[in-house]
Amino acid sequence: MSNTIDNQAYLNMDLLRFTTAGSVDDGKSTLIGRLLYDSKSIFEDQMEALEKSSKQKGQDDVDLSLLTDGLKAEREQGITIDVAYRYFATPKRKFIIADTPGHIQYTRNMVTGASTANLAIILIDARHGVIEQTMRHSFIASLLQIKHIVVCVNKMDLVDYSQEAFEKIKEEYKKFSSRLDVPDIRFIPISALKGDNVVDKSEKMDWYEGSTLLYTLENVKIGNDLNFMDARFPVQYVIRPQIDEFRDFRGYAGRVEGGVFKAGDEVTILPSGFSSKIKTVELNGEAIEEAYPPMSVTMTLEDDIDVSRGDMIVKPNNQPESIQDVDIKICWLSNSPLKVGGKYALKHTTKDVRSSVKEILYKVDINTLHKIEDDKEVKLNDIARIRVRTNAPLFADSYSKNRQTGSVILIDEHTHETVAAGMIM
Amino acid sequence: MNSYYLSHLKQLEAEAIHIIRETVAQVDKPVLLFSGGKDSIVMAHLARKAFYPARIPFPLLHVDTGHNFPEAIEFRDNMVKEINANLIVGLVQDSIDKGTAIEEKGPNPSRNRLQSVTLMEAFDEYKWDAAFGGARRDEEKARAKERIFSHRDEFGTWDPKNQRPELWSLYNGKKDTDDHFRVFPISNWTEMDVWQYIKLEGIELPSIYFSHEREVVLRDNVLLAKNDFITLSEDEAYEKRIIRYRTLGDMTCTGAVASDASTLDDIIQEVASARVTERGGRADDKRSEAAMEERKKEGYF
Numbered sequence: 001m002s003n004t005i006d007n008q009a010y011l012n013m014d015l016l017r018f019t020t021a022g023s024v025d026d027g028k029s030t031l032i033g034r035l036l037y038d039s040k041s042i043f044e045d046q047m048e049a050l051e052k053s054s055k056q057k058g059q060d061d062v063d064l065s066l067l068t069d070g071l072k073a074e075r076e077q078g079i080t081i082d083v084a085y086r087y088f089a090t091p092k093r094k095f096i097i098a099d100t101p102g103h104i105q106y107t108r109n110m111v112t113g114a115s116t117a118n119l120a121i122i123l124i125d126a127r128h129g130v131i132e133q134t135m136r137h138s139f140i141a142s143l144l145q146i147k148h149i150v151v152c153v154n155k156m157d158l159v160d161y162s163q164e165a166f167e168k169i170k171e172e173y174k175k176f177s178s179r180l181d182v183p184d185i186r187f188i189p190i191s192a193l194k195g196d197n198v199v200d201k202s203e204k205m206d207w208y209e210g211s212t213l214l215y216t217l218e219n220v221k222i223g224n225d226l227n228f229m230d231a232r233f234p235v236q237y238v239i240r241p242q243i244d245e246f247r248d249f250r251g252y253a254g255r256v257e258g259g260v261f262k263a264g265d266e267v268t269i270l271p272s273g274f275s276s277k278i279k280t281v282e283l284n285g286e287a288i289e290e291a292y293p294p295m296s297v298t299m300t301l302e303d304d305i306d307v308s309r310g311d312m313i314v315k316p317n318n319q320p321e322s323i324q325d326v327d328i329k330i331c332w333l334s335n336s337p338l339k340v341g342g343k344y345a346l347k348h349t350t351k352d353v354r355s356s357v358k359e360i361l362y363k364v365d366i367n368t369l370h371k372i373e374d375d376k377e378v379k380l381n382d383i384a385r386i387r388v389r390t391n392a393p394l395f396a397d398s399y400s401k402n403r404q405t406g407s408v409i410l411i412d413e414h415t416h417e418t419v420a421a422g423m424i425m
Numbered sequence: 426m427n428s429y430y431l432s433h434l435k436q437l438e439a440e441a442i443h444i445i446r447e448t449v450a451q452v453d454k455p456v457l458l459f460s461g462g463k464d465s466i467v468m469a470h471l472a473r474k475a476f477y478p479a480r481i482p483f484p485l486l487h488v489d490t491g492h493n494f495p496e497a498i499e500f501r502d503n504m505v506k507e508i509n510a511n512l513i514v515g516l517v518q519d520s521i522d523k524g525t526a527i528e529e530k531g532p533n534p535s536r537n538r539l540q541s542v543t544l545m546e547a548f549d550e551y552k553w554d555a556a557f558g559g560a561r562r563d564e565e566k567a568r569a570k571e572r573i574f575s576h577r578d579e580f581g582t583w584d585p586k587n588q589r590p591e592l593w594s595l596y597n598g599k600k601d602t603d604d605h606f607r608v609f610p611i612s613n614w615t616e617m618d619v620w621q622y623i624k625l626e627g628i629e630l631p632s633i634y635f636s637h638e639r640e641v642v643l644r645d646n647v648l649l650a651k652n653d654f655i656t657l658s659e660d661e662a663y664e665k666r667i668i669r670y671r672t673l674g675d676m677t678c679t680g681a682v683a684s685d686a687s688t689l690d691d692i693i694q695e696v697a698s699a700r701v702t703e704r705g706g707r708a709d710d711k712r713s714e715a716a717m718e719e720r721k722k723e724g725y726f
Contacts, residue, residue, distance in 0.1 A: 005692065010621055015433035082588065084569045085562045087615045094433040096613055108590060115592040131482070228429050232432040236446045241479035255443045255594075260429065283442075291665055292429040296442035309450055333590050347595050350450070409595045416599035421592045 009091055016222060019113040019146075021106075021137035022123030026136040027154045029122065031192035032086060035214065039061055041088035045418065073262070083113050092218040107274060107366065107381035108145035110137060111184075111421050114144040115407070120223045122151045123215075126159045126189070130172040136366050138173075138381035142180040143329070143383065143423070145400060148220050149185045157191040161204040179369055184220070188213050191380075226293045227402045231259025232320065232395075233313040239298060251298040252307055257349065257404040258397070259315070261291045261299065268319065269305065270312045270395045276303040278320035279416035293404075309353035312395045320405060322393040328354070328408060328422035329364075329385050329399075330378075335413075336419075338350045338386070347412040348394045349404065354413075355388040385425070432624055441610035442475040443594060444573060448555050449482055450600030455555040455608075457486040459565050461497040461671035463630055464559030466504070467611065467619055470628050471549070472557070473508055474501045484511040486556070488543050490536035492654050492675035499629035515547040529661045535678045541720070544583050548605065554608040555598075563615045579603035580691075616671075617696055625691045636669040636685045647680035671696075 018125055022028035032244075050225050054200045086097040098113030100106070114120060120141040124134055141149055151173055159165040166189040177185055188197055189337065196202035199214045211219070239251035265278045279300040291297045297311065307313075314320065330337055346355040363372040364383040378384045388410075399406030410420035431439070448455055457472060459465045472481045472625040487501060490612060505512040517539050520526035525546065526539040548556075563571045572588050574596040589597055600606065611619070623630065642650035651663045654677045668681035669692075685693045 006623075007690070010617070011432060011625060012435045014430075015436050046631045079689060080583065082570050085613065086569065087563045087613070089615070092619070107465075112592055116594070136446075193460070223430065226429075236443070237476075238448045239476055239479050243478070243480070246478045248565075253446050253475065255439065258430070285475045292430075293540075294436060294439050294443075295431060296439040296446070298477070345599065347597065404593065407593045407595065409592055409597060411597055416597070417600065418589045418592070418597045421590070424506055 001258050006091065011225070013089065013091075013223075014093045014118065015096070016093050016217060016220070017098065017117045018119040018121060018217065019100060019110070019117040019141075020121045020123070021100055021110050021113075021133065021141070022154075023125075023133040026123045026125040026128075027192045028099070028123050030345045031121075031154065031190070031198065031248075032097060033403045034192045034195060034198050035097075036086065036088050038195060039088050039090055039214065046153045060166070060245065065068065069113045074133075083109050084301065087121070090214065090218055091354060092341075095217060098147075100396045106133070106136070106331045107140065107383070109271075110140045111144060114141055114146055115148055115403075115421065117144075118225055119148040119150065119220060120146045122149055123149060124153050124160070124169055124173070126153050126155045126165055126169065129169050130176070130230075132367050132419035134173070135176055137371055138177065138180055138182075139366055141330075142182050144183070145403060145423075147183055147220070147225050147424065149182050150183065150213065150216055151170040151187045152192075153189045154192055156189045156205065157194050158197060158200075159412065161189075161191075161196070161202070163205070169331075186216060186218065220244055220421065227258040228292055228318065229259060229263075230318055230320070231261060231396065232257040232349075232397070232405050233261060233299065234395075234404065235307055235309055235313065235348045237309060238307065248305070249300070250307075251300055252313065253296075253298050254313075254350065255296045256291045256293050258293060258402050259318070261297075261313075262289060263287070266316055267301070267313050268316045269320065270314060270319070271393060272311070274303075275316060276301040276305060278302075310349075312349070313396070320395040320397050322395055324390050324393050326329070326388050326390060326394060326408075326425040327385070329425060330383045330410070330420040330422045332378045332380060332384065332420050334412065334417055335380055337380075338384070338420070340376075340401060343413060344387065344388075345413050346390060346408055347409065348396065348408045351392075351394065353390045353392045353394065355390045355410070361385040397425050398425060434625060437614050437618060438471065438474075438614065438622070440594070441471045444596065444608065444610040445472055445475045447594075447596050448557065448574075448598070448606070448610075450553040450705060451475075451596070452552070452606065454553045455483040456513075456551070456553040456555065457481070457483060457485045457557040458559075459501070460559070460673065461487065461488050461493065461501045461631065462559070463619060463623065463634060464561065466628060466630060467558060467622060468559040469504070469510065470510065470626060471610065476716055479706075481508070481510050483557075484513050486513045486515060486547060486553075488515045488540045488547070489517065490540060490675050491516065492536055492652070492677050494631070494633055494651055494670075494673065497631050497673055504629070513542075513547070513551070515543045519543070520546060536675060537565045537678060541581065545702065546704045548581070551700075553605065555608055556601070557608050557610065559611055560609050561614050561616070561619070562609075562612050565596065568612075571609065571612075573606040573609050574598065575609065576600060577605050581605075583607075596713070601607070617693070620689065620693050620696055624693065631673065633670050633673070635693075636667055636687045637669055638665055639681065640664065641666050641668060641681055647678075650659070650676050650681060652676040 040348050055327040084099045100109040100113040170187045197212045233254045238254040279302045281291045360376045397405040406424045408422040412419050520543045526542040572591045642647045669684045686692045
């Protein structure tokens with residue numbers, strides 16, 4: 001970031017959310033530290049604190065990884081406990097990093113980080129090449145329908161910046177990545193420690209003609225990752241002012257999760273099936289010409305019909321499926337295993353229902369993506385395909401069609417813990 | 426770029442409004458923690474937008490240490506009147522008088538930590554089950570790891586190792602009767618985002634965010650305003666400086682910055698070139714590397 005700012009440019013800036021995954025010691029924290037440092041997002045007092053901590057730990061160089069390890073326990077043990085969010089901006093984009101640790105509870109944390117990401121950075125240690133965790137991280141990114149993966153082959157300085165080493169890893173990765181459902185995969189040789197190809201182009205690797213990591217992050221096209229085709233408006237809350245001036249006002253508050261809505265559009269309300277026309281689309285009393293994802297707006301309808309939280313406003317000729325037997329791929333997030341026949345609260349868009357697990361179809365080996373049919377005990381960090389029955393219909397799309405209307409969470413009815421992340425098949 | 430493009434600030438606004446509405450829809454009695462600082466002013470603005478034309482469907486709680494800048498209190502009272510909101514003031518002094526909170530000793534006693542006591546007492550009295558806060562993850566390392574819907578037990582304790590996973594934008598609002606949530610709708614905003622949004626939306630702020638002349642004393646590299654709650658040592662003296670504030674906290678611990686930024690545009694340029702984080706001037710955070718984490722575990726927001 002330069003020291004002055006162009007306001008207009010800032011207001012037009014785009015937003016990219018990405019997740020970083022790697023295994024222990026492959027330099028993920030250093031890479032994030034490097035991105036923040038080289039984009040001048042680290043402040044003097046943070047730098048001073050880093051220098052102090054590094055000295056205390058007897059390290060000569062400033063340890064950039066200390067910047068991302070937030071909690072006392074982590075600093076003491078030199079580990080990362082949980083998903084941490086980091087922010088930086090360049091004149092082109094604002095970035096939100098979901099930084100997920102590579103070791104304990106890796107699947108749970110990575111699924112969490114990946115659920116909101118547009119892009120995933122997968123780190124590979126140039127000395128070790130593709131390992132089991134590389135595949136696992138890539139499969140999770142694919143499972144969560146992240147459309148862009150950037151494979152960073154890190155620690156190139158430790159393999160003499162060798163093109164051969166880089167190409168070999170690229171080939172290894174491509175061998176298994178054909179099984180992934182990710183349309184855009186790129187490879188960049190970097191050294192997070194020395195800064196090669198992170199923000200500045202490396203002088204040591206003139207054989208590499210691609211762009212740096214930061215340039216890639218700034219320019220990757222994400223405009224088509226949202227669904228602008230299938231109109232979906234889950235009602236979050238009904239606004240009834242109860243004040244004289246707006247005595248008859250009934251506004252439906254919500255976020256557009258798909259498609260485009262505007263005043264005059266014919267709409268259908270689910271589950272009642274009633275039809276009406278949109279009278280206004282507004283926010284704070286100001287009319288909005290077209291509402292599309294991910295805008296939060298308030299809608300009013302021409303007709304006085306009963307609409308409440310959990311209902312969905314859609315277009316008559318394009319309706320989601322109404323289902324009670326739901327086929328979902330889940331990641332199990334709890335220490336207590338999934339119970340067949342067990343009842344769980346299920347949250348889908350703004351709708352809360354109860355569900356009962358009917359069947360575990362199979363588990364997925366997250367290292368190979370192969371189905372496991374003989375072991376059906378679903379434990380922490382397991383990926384499985386299951387069938388649940390809900391006590392009320394869900395207005396759902398498949399996760400591949402719409403991440404928001406295709407995702408659910410399961411909640412333990414006694415502990416209230418979130419126990420599973422689910423994607424509708 | 427397609428025609429259905431939403432700038433990052435508009436995306437952050439939409440996300441915050443979504444979170445505020447999700448909270449109100451899922452819990453019985455929410456409250457907005459209102460410090461009078463710019464982040465909580467932005468929060469009140471977002472809450473207003475989320476429910477317009479209805480009034481904000483929850484009260485604003487100000488935990489008043491009694492060490493506030495008078496300008497901030499005046500601004501608070503005017504704003505509350507203007508947006509027709511319901512303000513509840515919890516006085517730290519009351520907790521001290523009751524003996525539930527004990528005043529720190531020393532040359533600049535901070536009541537910052539005592540706020541947690543008064544806050545929890547207000548929770549017991551009003552039975553709130555969710556409290557909105559204007560905290561941002563870019564402010565501090567412990568905050569970078571906290572959920573948007575942060576579950577707290579009956580003591581208000583934050584258990585960083587046992588947080589609920591937060592997926593997509595599905596916020597789990599289920600809890601036991603005595604538990605509550607701290608909800609942080611502007612988690613993903615940075616200091617620059619907040620300032621840009623204030624300018625974009627034309628949001629009014631207390632005057633002390635803008636440069637003005639004030640008597641200050643330099644203590645531990647922090648410029649403290651002249652006030653009745655700190656005691657000067659023999660080699661300290663107040664001097665007049667042109668300053669402004671980047672954050673609003675207690676007069677006893679909030680540091681001023683030397684600045685002649687008198688408009689929002691000036692401030693935005695200053696933030697862009699700043700080399701110290703905004704909490705860098707907070708004496709309360711300087712106490713130890715894990716200061717914020719420790720306070721949060723005690724129920725601090």
